[in-house]
Amino acid sequence: MTNEHVSKTNVREQYEYRRKKNAKEMKLQVVTFALMIFLTLIAFMAVGFSEHIPVKFIAPFILLLAIIQVIFQLYYFMHANHKGHELPMFYMYCGAATAFLTILAFCTIVWW
Amino acid sequence: MNVEGKFTPQTWPDSPEKQTLEGKNKFLGFWLFLGGETVLFATLFATYLALKEKGSSITTEELFSMPLVFAMTMLLLSSSLTSVYAIYHMKNYNFKLMQAWFLLTVFLGFGFLCLEIYEFYHYVHGEHFTYSSSAFSSAYYTLVGTHGAHVTFGLLWFIALLVRNAKRGLNLYNAPKYYVASLYWHFIDVVWVFIFTVVYLMGMVG
Numbered sequence: 364m365t366n367e368h369v370s371k372t373n374v375r376e377q378y379e380y381r382r383k384k385n386a387k388e389m390k391l392q393v394v395t396f397a398l399m400i401f402l403t404l405i406a407f408m409a410v411g412f413s414e415h416i417p418v419k420f421i422a423p424f425i426l427l428l429a430i431i432q433v434i435f436q437l438y439y440f441m442h443a444n445h446k447g448h449e450l451p452m453f454y455m456y457c458g459a460a461t462a463f464l465t466i467l468a469f470c471t472i473v474w475w
Numbered sequence: 476m477n478v479e480g481k482f483t484p485q486t487w488p489d490s491p492e493k494q495t496l497e498g499k500n501k502f503l504g505f506w507l508f509l510g511g512e513t514v515l516f517a518t519l520f521a522t523y524l525a526l527k528e529k530g531s532s533i534t535t536e537e538l539f540s541m542p543l544v545f546a547m548t549m550l551l552l553s554s555s556l557t558s559v560y561a562i563y564h565m566k567n568y569n570f571k572l573m574q575a576w577f578l579l580t581v582f583l584g585f586g587f588l589c590l591e592i593y594e595f596y597h598y599v600h601g602e603h604f605t606y607s608s609s610a611f612s613s614a615y616y617t618l619v620g621t622h623g624a625h626v627t628f629g630l631l632w633f634i635a636l637l638v639r640n641a642k643r644g645l646n647l648y649n650a651p652k653y654y655v656a657s658l659y660w661h662f663i664d665v666v667w668v669f670i671f672t673v674v675y676l677m678g679m680v681g
Contacts (some may be wrong), residue, residue: 378485396559399552403552406671410676410680426549427671437661440555445490450638451502462516466517470519
């Protein structure tokens with residue numbers, strides 16, 4: 364086998380590997396999407412049938428569903444589960460921590 | 476790697492958005508921007524929660540309609556999936572399918588925007604719930620309107636990319652541009668998840 368032949372086989376193998384990897388990831392994305400739709404439906408149904416469910420339970424429950432859905436969105440749709448996302452996720456968690464503190468302060472120690 | 480060079484599906488690299496220095500910087504810088512956007516929206520959410528139903532004769536339960544919010548949510552969630560499909564085709568160096576999926580994303584996003592405009596129009600003319608009606612109405616329109624402005628900007632951004640690169644095809648110069656625009660679109664969806672939960676659904680249970 365010549366060198367040229369080896370490198371051609373390599374390119375083809377790498378290409379096929381990438382295609383398969385991308386197709387596998389896309390399948391996972393569709394599953395993620397189905398789960399997100401499912402969570403959304405549960406949240407809307409919890410509010411739609413609010414006469415049968417205690418109101419104090421609904422708010423934290425749908426908030427939890429929203430947080431789970433956002434984690435799906437960040438880690439799958441925005442590819443944060445791929446390597447090289449350490450610094451981006453550091454930025455996002457800093458943003459989320461600031462967001463949490465701001466909302467907590469406005470809802471508790473600031474009065475209007 | 477040559478930025479403007481021609482590729483084939485075989486020679487197209489893995490993670491094309493991060494192959495050039497510009498692409499790497501764009502990727503990191505854009506995530507930093509999204510961290511900042513998180514804080515921007517947090518301040519608007521905090522103001523909304525603090526001023527909810529303050530100085531207003533109309534309650535959130537009377538105002539919001541579940542079928543409309545549900546339709547808007549489904550449109551925006553689906554548009555998030557279609558942009559994932561577009562990036563999938565970008566990674567496989569399939570320019571035409573990438574453009575087609577982004578175009579579908581634009582249509583779904585436009586549908587969302589039309590429903591939001593209808594909603595605001597209905598509130599202003601049907602319910603006499605205007606921007607200056609009360610502290611609550613100002614906080615509501617500022618929060619949901621800022622999100623709507625982001626949707627509008629995202630749509631214009633996509634259209635600009637689709638038109639500008641229509642004849643150019645895919646290369647390492649524009650791959651990071653498409654990738655970053657899709658990140659922006661997902662972030663808009665993230666914000667909407669909190670808006671439909673905190674503003675609409677929590678508003679409907681009182």
